[in-house]
Amino acid sequence: MAGLADVASRGEDTFPKILLRNARDFGTRTAFREKDFGIWQSWTWANVLDEIRSLSLGMKELGLTKGDKVAIVGSNRPRLYWSMVAAQAVGAVPVPVYADSVAEEMAFVLGHAEVRFAVVQDQEQVDKLQSMTDEVPSLTEIIYDEPRGLRDYDHSHLHHFESVQERGRAVLSADAGAADAWVAGFSDATGPDIAVMLYTSGTTGRPKGVMLSFDNLVISGRNGNIFDNLDETEEVLAYLPMAWIGDHVFSLAQAFTAAYCVNCPESMDTIDVDRLEIAPTYFFAPPRVFENMLTSILVRMEDAGTTKKKMFDVFMGVAKRVGERILNGEQVSLKDRALYGLGELLVYGPLKNRMGLTRLKVGYTAGEAIGPEIFQFYRSLGLNLK
Known part of the structure; x- marks a missing residue:
C-alpha cells in the first residue's frame, strides 16, 4: 500500500x-485466534488489517463520523477487538460495556456516553439494546457478530458484521484510492487524542467513565512489554x-505494541481446556483462578495412588525449600539443584502442563x-508469578 511505511512510522x-506497522513487519505472524465449536481459527496481522479496514470503511458508509461513540458489548471475540480499532480509524471513540450489565445499567452508560453505534456479540445483546431505544435516543445503528436468532428482525438499522465489511470491500473495489484515503484519514491523529472511554462496573453506584488517550495506552503497553521482555x-x-x-491493556495495548497473539476462548466453561491447548506465555488471572487450580490439584492428589502421592509430597517439599530461591537466581547447593531438576521431570513439569x-x-x-502459601506454591514450581 502506498504510503503505509511513511504513515506508520511518523x-x-x-x-x-x-x-499498519504490524501488518508490514509481522504480516505472516498470527495475531488473533478464536475457538469456535472446538476448532481454533487464526488470523495473521495482514488478515487483521484487511478485516479492520473493510469494517472501518463499512461503518463509515453507515454514517459513522469523527467524534462518534461506539459501544462494544459481548464476550472476548476478535471481531469486537477489531471494531474498536476500526472505529478509531474513523476518529470515533469505542466504549466497551460490561456484557452482563442489566438493561438499566447499560442504558445509563450508553446514554451518558451519547453512543451512536453499537457492535454486539449476539441476539441477547441486540434485544437488550433494542429495549432501551427511549432511554438512548442517540443510538441509531447496531452491528452484530453472531446471526443466530436474528433472521426475522427488522434490519433497517440492524446489520450483520459481515454485511458491513462487504460495504467496505465494495468501496475498496470501486475506488483504487480508497485504501490510501482510509490511511490518510487517521494519519493526523496523535497520542493525546482520545482512544477509548471505559466505565466502572457500577457495583457501588452509577458507573463512572474515564477517557484514555492513545498515549495513556500505547506508552503503558510499551513500558509493560519492555519491563517483562514481551x-x-x-x-x-x-x-x-x-x-x-x-483486559484493554493486555489484549489490545500490549498486544498491538508487541505484536503478540491474542487467543479468545470458546466460553468461560471451556477456559481450562483452552488454556491447556494454547499454553499462554503471558497470563493474568485474579487470585480465585490460581486458588481453584491449586485446590483441584490437591483434591486429585488425595485420590492418587500411594507412590504418586509420596512422590508429590517429597518433591513439593524440595520445591518449597529451594524453588523460589532458584527462580530468584539465588545460590542453591548442587544437591538441591539436582533434586529440583528431578522434580521438574517427575512432578513440576507435568503439573504445569x-x-x-x-x-x-x-x-x-x-x-x-x-x-502467601498460594503465591509461594506457583513460584516454587518455577512460574514467574507476580
Whole structure:
C-alpha cells in the first residue's frame, strides 16, 4: 500500500497506525485466534488489517463520523477487538460495556456516553439494546457478530458484521484510492487524542467513565512489554471482561505494541481446556483462578495412588525449600539443584502442563488479596508469578 511505511512510522502512535506497522513487519505472524465449536481459527496481522479496514470503511458508509461513540458489548471475540480499532480509524471513540450489565445499567452508560453505534456479540445483546431505544435516543445503528436468532428482525438499522465489511470491500473495489484515503484519514491523529472511554462496573453506584488517550495506552503497553521482555512470540488468553482496563491493556495495548497473539476462548466453561491447548506465555488471572487450580490439584492428589502421592509430597517439599530461591537466581547447593531438576521431570513439569502453564514467561495476579502459601506454591514450581 502506498504510503503505509511513511504513515506508520511518523509522529505519536495510535492503534490504527500501529496496525499498519504490524501488518508490514509481522504480516505472516498470527495475531488473533478464536475457538469456535472446538476448532481454533487464526488470523495473521495482514488478515487483521484487511478485516479492520473493510469494517472501518463499512461503518463509515453507515454514517459513522469523527467524534462518534461506539459501544462494544459481548464476550472476548476478535471481531469486537477489531471494531474498536476500526472505529478509531474513523476518529470515533469505542466504549466497551460490561456484557452482563442489566438493561438499566447499560442504558445509563450508553446514554451518558451519547453512543451512536453499537457492535454486539449476539441476539441477547441486540434485544437488550433494542429495549432501551427511549432511554438512548442517540443510538441509531447496531452491528452484530453472531446471526443466530436474528433472521426475522427488522434490519433497517440492524446489520450483520459481515454485511458491513462487504460495504467496505465494495468501496475498496470501486475506488483504487480508497485504501490510501482510509490511511490518510487517521494519519493526523496523535497520542493525546482520545482512544477509548471505559466505565466502572457500577457495583457501588452509577458507573463512572474515564477517557484514555492513545498515549495513556500505547506508552503503558510499551513500558509493560519492555519491563517483562514481551515480544511478538508471546501468547495470551483473552477471557476477562472487555470493559475492564486490564483486559484493554493486555489484549489490545500490549498486544498491538508487541505484536503478540491474542487467543479468545470458546466460553468461560471451556477456559481450562483452552488454556491447556494454547499454553499462554503471558497470563493474568485474579487470585480465585490460581486458588481453584491449586485446590483441584490437591483434591486429585488425595485420590492418587500411594507412590504418586509420596512422590508429590517429597518433591513439593524440595520445591518449597529451594524453588523460589532458584527462580530468584539465588545460590542453591548442587544437591538441591539436582533434586529440583528431578522434580521438574517427575512432578513440576507435568503439573504445569496440566494447568496449561508450561510455556509461561510471566504471570500476574491482582484485584484482591492472595494467600502467601498460594503465591509461594506457583513460584516454587518455577512460574514467574507476580
